[in-house]
């Protein structure tokens with residue numbers, strides 16, 4: 001399983017959110033030397049499937065396959081088995097799928113890939129949800145409380161780590177300690193547009209709060225020079 005990052009550059013995960021495999025491959029080639037991992041998400045996977053993910057992997061950096069699986073345990077286990085040949089370093093499931101589903105994902109990964117398995121990361125509360133949007137889904141108590149509840153559930157079920165916003169990272173570290181891998185999207189360099197992200201902070205704040213890795217998409221891929229944008233973020237973290 002992937003080891004914790006040892007340098008500011010290694011903390012950086014670039015999200016390659018595009019439906020165009022040629023663009024994803026070009027971004028991957030430019031960004032592989034500047035980042036710890038490259039993230040393949042739903043947009044590229046829906047458009048280009050495993051072949052799209054393989055083109056990103058060809059750039060040479062480890063791949064974070066962010067499929068946010070959320071289904072009955074049997075179906076999630078099957079999906080995990082199906083993507084193992086891509087040798088992702090990280091794979092996401094939704095903690096809200098429940099303990100049995102998270103456990104099924106972990107077991108399928110372990111059986112299929114042994115010690116080489118991807119880290120199973122449980123997404124807690126999407127960073128695009130503010131308190132009102134979360135309440136509208138029927139969850140009482142606010143994002144922090146729900147993130148902490150789902151974090152405990154997922155870790156007890158066998159998740160290796162969590163995905164949360166920078167606003168909850170320190171609270172997770174207080175509650176769960178240093179062991180869980182913490183992957184934090186909703187990250188914006190000072191002055192960058194938040195877009196559809198609701199719970200955001202800067203790269204420096206996210207790392208100070210306890211993030212192992214930070215995920216940035218548009219602030220990097222939307223820049224005129226994505227590699228330079230990634231380098232600037234790593235430099236701000238002390239690279």
Ligand SMILES: O=C(O)c1cc(=O)[nH]c(=O)n1[C@@H]1O[C@H](COP(=O)(O)O)[C@@H](O)[C@H]1O
Pocket residue numbers: 015016017039041066068092123125126127128163164185186187195197215216217218219
């Ligand atoms: O699992 C994720 O990576 C994820 C979880 C979450 O709660 N919020 C979130 O933004 N992400 C992903 O992180 C990336 C953020 O992209 P930008 O908003 O463009 O920086 C996207 O690829 C999202 O799919």
